[in-house]
Amino acid sequence: MQSKFIWIFFIASISFSSLSYTKDFFRVSGGDLLISNTGMTHSEVMEIINNEKSFKQVSYSHYILEASVGGEFDVRLRFAGGKLIKIVSKQVGRKNYR
Known part of the structure; x- marks a missing residue:
């Protein structure tokens, strides 16, 4: 019974960590970048x-970038103390690969 609760806790912790991690990065069209x-x-x-x-600079730390998922994204980068602290991205266009 204890091992069942440990297993459930383990799966839940992985799920929550992956949800928060998806907002912490942006993969550009180069794929490995x-x-x-x-x-x-x-x-x-x-x-x-x-x-x-292909990138367009809208303003300081605000770009239109191609993502590796195949579309254009409006990306705002927030810096503090010379370090990147937040990435806010919104999809603005999608490429069709048919």
Whole structure:
């Protein structure tokens, strides 16, 4: 009986951690290039964005980027103390691969 509760707790903890983690990164169209708010500096993030083939800068720390999921996203990056602390993204366009 105890092992059943431990197993349920384990699955629940993985589910909740994965829900919070999805807001912590943005994978750009290069696929292996990942912008993550787990301690990246401003210069590291700018290097990834500048290496992208297609990006539009709307304003400081506000971009339209191609995501690896196949669409355009409006991405706002929030920095504090030179470190990325928050990524807010909203899908604005979707590519059809048919």
